[in-house]
Amino acid sequence: MIDPQRVAKARPDSAGEDIAWPAEDVIILRNRPIRIGTPASRMSRYADEVWHIQPAHRDAHAAIPAVWWPTFPDALRQHFRAFFLAALDHPVPVEPNGRQSPNEQASIGTFPYWIIDMRVIARWLSDQGFENLSDVRNHDVDAFRTYVLRLDRTDGRKADLIGAVRVLWLFRDHLPAEGRLGCDFPWPGQTANEVVGATVRKRRENKTPRISDATMEALLAWVLGMVEQIGPDIRNAWREYQQLEAGEHPSQTKYTGTTQQRFLTHIEHCTENDIALPGQVGEHGLEFAGNHVLRLVGVRKDLRSGLTPGHKRLFALSGLPISPVASVGEIAGRVNGKPWRPTPIDVSELPMMVRLLSAALFTAICYLSGMRPGEVLNLRRGCRTHDDETGELQVIGHRGKGFDRAPDSPDLTEPLRPWVVVDAVHAAIELAESLHDLPLLFPSSIVSAHHERPSGANARKGTAMNNDIQDLISWINSEFRRADGADAIPADPAGRINATRFRRTLARFIVRRPRGLIAAALQYGHVDTKVTLSYAGNEDPSWLQDVAVEKLELIIDQIEEDTRLLEDGEHVSGPSAQEYRDRVTQSAPFAGRVVTGVRNAERLLEQADPAVHHGQGMTCVWRAATAACRKAKLALGLPGADAPDETDCRSTCANLAYTDRDITELQQELVQLQADAADPLAPQPRRDRAAAQAAQHLAIIERHRDSATEDGRGIT
Known part of the structure; x- marks a missing residue:
């Protein structure tokens, strides 16, 4: 060295x-x-x-x-x-x-x-x-x-x-x-x-295609299922296989002496415990898996040259049945209430299963964190952490762009940076760390790395991981079908799923979910501040730029929808009803504008955003000075937010307005609350709480109806 x-x-x-x-x-x-x-x-x-x-x-x-x-x-x-x-x-x-x-x-x-x-x-x-x-x-x-x-x-x-x-x-x-x-x-x-004589084109909008909702939601659901249910079984089988290969599994302590003696002990063990001999499907149908038996009885790897005719005859005369698989581990995970597969994992398919599990863990971390694929591939063991002050979960790693980046050396180490994440990301990292003992979470190969790129110092290539993700989708679709026979993960209209598409898709997914503007304003505004403070001026704003573009698109769509409904006679009530109408009316003339850069999108967002947030059964017409949620935080000595916090919404807030859409949602909730309040089996405090909430919902609904104009606007 x-x-x-x-x-x-x-x-x-x-x-x-x-x-x-x-x-x-x-x-x-x-x-x-x-x-x-x-x-x-x-x-x-x-x-x-x-x-x-x-x-x-x-x-x-x-x-x-x-x-x-x-x-x-x-x-x-x-x-x-x-x-x-x-x-x-x-x-x-x-x-x-x-x-x-x-x-x-x-x-x-x-x-x-x-x-x-x-x-x-x-x-x-x-x-x-x-x-x-x-x-x-x-x-x-x-x-x-x-x-x-x-x-x-x-x-x-x-x-x-x-x-x-x-x-x-x-x-x-x-x-x-x-x-x-x-x-x-x-x-x-x-x-x-x-x-x-080349024509210089101005920088255009990010053309990376988003993954469709149907595809991404299904992929994420199955990836999380891999983390929670399927993955631990694969991990345990891989650990058992590694121990058997090294002769360190507890079950091998009973095997001593010559190969013949070890075989006799194994036959006796299988007979007493009604265990079938391991098998495999060969050219002539079901065959005895002799190499796996050599592994089970602790014969060294360099001595496993196959069974002699005498050994084969010994097992044939034992009368033991042959299993269709040479299995390791057990199946404990369940999908839809049933074991995710009927038999344990065969040693021949274990390397493929380990590779697919690694792809699932990568997908969970990359998609849910908003990190670049290269940043995830370079994560190292021990990257999980949390903020001591806020308790937020974090992942620490290295930035993925910049001309001045250099590898760690004995006299130089590049500063780490944090990403704020959810608990599913920590769970995926924990499972990845337990899958092997290598320094990188995603080494060049967990099973058999090429000598030119040893796993101890090299991560999996981006192209290889993209292939692994595609193989993961194909495996899920072949093993698990929907009730109607369709693919569990439908094909994406834009084609092949690549990790570079995750960041844009996450931005759209969050912003376009119900109450997504509130979630984006809270979560990613906070992340922006944290990145700036933690990264000492070298922040990477590109992820937040994706969010800004998605938010701009959503606000434009929201303005069009709100304007259309007002013109069609939608009634609005509540203390900020008139402010809601004024803001929507003032924003309605927006006819669109060509956006050639992210900064243009951010400036346009500042001009076009009416600060109207549609929440659950209510609409917040945001004004910081009159926001009850902000006042509550300030009273507790906490920093005031620049966006509504729906979890701390107060019914007396002056910013509230109620559209017909909100009232419809409240009516649906009212039915369930009244049922909960009348449930004789529920504890009295729970019934009292449901009754109080039902009364509050009913009062809002009645005020909305009473304030409807005489020309029949709104709900009748």
């Missing part, structure tokens, strides 16, 4: 002096923080034909491709080696016109794109007969521009190639004389897009 702190810190000479070609044994990541636990085999040196740069990347789930130097032309290979070493060592130099921010090292995630572009440049130069970059002149880079313009590529890719030439020129002061482009700064005064 190489200690990054002991790696030589030799840097190229300062600009303007003669710079020698780097030594062959120079470690290429000498000036980059290296991920803790990186093996020596991944610490590439300058002369290596393959450069591994992934150890310098922050994210454990990212698969950063290596640099394969044989793909570069021989004559210029040394020149581009020197360039990439300089780019790893130094910040990107400032362009002559000063447009670029100084002192920012290129992210490791940028290098794969540079490699592709630099390879195109190197091959073109080689085809033109160049053996040194210093021989390239102004007319040569103009010829390369002509070559790029003729390529059958998008304007964006052409602009990338132009930008790559400029980057190569910018590092000239860190390169040997032969490796410096011998031209002036290419195409000064023009952007790369202008050089290729």
Whole structure:
């Protein structure tokens, strides 16, 4: 293992002096923080034909491709080696016109794109007969521009190639004389897009498709079922299997001596306890699973070479029946009141079940927290916590975006940030932690990781997790059907379910639920404040921007609905009835506006929002000065809210209004309350409380009817 702190810190000479070609044994990541636990085999040196740069990347789930130097032309290979070493060592130099921010090292995630572009440049130069970059002149880079313009590529890719030439020129002061482009700064005064004549499009609305309600609600329900019912059975079976594999299961203590003696003990045990021998379905039907018996009786893994003919005859003469599965664990979880499967899990399907469970846990955490997929994939054991002051549940991890992110190293650790979550997220994390003993919650593979990406230091790739989620949906639909025969999780109209779609879907789901505006205003306003305070100015507002866009859409729809109902004769009563009518009427003329950015949506939201919140059996026409819920908080010494708190709503509040829709809801509740008040089996305090609530509902309903206008507006 190489200690990054002991790696030589030799840097190229300062600009303007003669710079020698780097030594062959120079470690290429000498000036980059290296991920803790990186093996020596991944610490590439300058002369290596393959450069591994992934150890310098922050994210454990990212698969950063290596640099394969044989793909570069021989004559210029040394020149581009020197360039990439300089780019790893130094910040990107400032362009002559000063447009670029100084002192920012290129992210490791940028290098794969540079490699592709630099390879195109190197091959073109080689085809033109160049053996040194210093021989390239102004007319040569103009010829390369002509070559790029003729390529059958998008304007964006052409602009990338132009930008790559400029980057190569910018590092000239860190390169040997032969490796410096011998031209002036290419195409000064023009952007790369202008050089290729590309049309620059303004940033548009987030086009990531939301997952439909029918699909997401069903997926979430089954994911939570996996966490609560199915998952513990899979976890327990996996633990038992691991113990059996290692010869550490308590049931194996009775097996001693030779393999023959262990088999005799097992036959005796099965006979006394009426247990069938493990089986499997083979080419000739049901067969005896000899390898699993070897596992059960504690034979070491390296000695399990199958059963001898004598051993097979021994079991055949035992007269014991053969089970259709070689099972581990038990089925204790229930779905719809029944065991979720009729037989225990077979060892052959256990790896697949573990992978699907991991996908379910990831889905629960990613969707319910609003975190980016990469942020979830990089969560580590022990990430559950809570706020000591408020008691809120939290998850701590690392931010998933930013050029300045670097992997933890012995002398550098990036600050953690919190996410406020619900208890289901903590339950999913707890189950993930109990599924294995690896440091990452979602390692590259729980069952069998590739040697290039060992599970101890690498997380599951995003593409692999997306495939796992799709496999989870397919498995649920194949094993559990609806009563009408339809899929348990219906297909989404927008296509394949990817983790990147969860954040937008959650924003819509919360805001579009009944009383969603109140929930969003309370929960996400609080999260916004907490992120700002906890993250010291480096907050990530993108999730809240999604909420803002969804909220804007809902408010526009709500204004249209409220206006239509008022025009159709809906009656409104209560102390804020006239204020409700005025706000809806003033907001009604809104005819829509093109929104090209999230900030535009936020500004439009401030202008269009009438601050009318439809709650359960009531409508709050929000005014902070007269809000009873806010006054109650202030009286207790708590901070006053900027949005209604329906859980602390007071019937005497001056902000209340009642529409016909609210009255209909109250009438439905009144029937149940009157039944509860007359229930002879209910405790007297419960009956008294129901009677008081029923009387309150009835008074509101009667006042609403009495205040209806003579022309028949409202409920009759």
